[in-house]
Amino acid sequence: MAKNLRLKAARAAKDMSQQTLADAVGVTRQTVNAIEMGDYNPTIRLCAAICRALGKTLDELFWEEIE
């Protein structure tokens, strides 16, 4: 699974650390790190929580175009 650089960029744009985002969505920092590194595929519930915390849509953060 590829790295989610859009999530990392959106988080940095909000000036949030991994820990801050993790606290905001109710998971551990390691889980946020795993999502950004592409090591873990989050549930739709967690995706939605992350989108709300970062003020983005699901498409903007998680949609991948099939080539």
Add this chain to the structure above:
Amino acid sequence: MKLELETLDERQTLMTRKYGYQSFLLLIALVLINAFICEVVYVWAEPMVSALFVVYIALLYFAIRTQLRVGIGKIKSKWKFALAMVPFALIGGVMGYAAATPGEAGLIADGKATINLWILFFLFWAILVVAAVIIRRRRDKRDGNQAERSDGR
């Protein structure tokens, strides 16, 4: 909306179940292998001791995998960490003393492994799990520092 963090988050729950399932399969495989060895090759231990060994190996696998990959038990303070290690040290010390004390049987009696050998392995188990906890804590700290640096903080 802020969600409350409970004991484990969804990734940790998933990983724990995954390693639990793998441990269960390992347990079944070991039970079958042990039965085969005892029936066909050689009775290497009393039934209870051999069963304990099989459980020990499956437990060891589960404990180390969960500690390294899941990171159950978020202990931030060094004092709390040291306090959490006290039961391990106590259990390990008592078990080690029991194993080292000459009793009716040593580690191996009549060509068979005794309960004392299993007790010694339990001490080994405690040491390995503590080592896994320490490795995980160091890795978390390193990853945390890297994340902070990439955040520009």
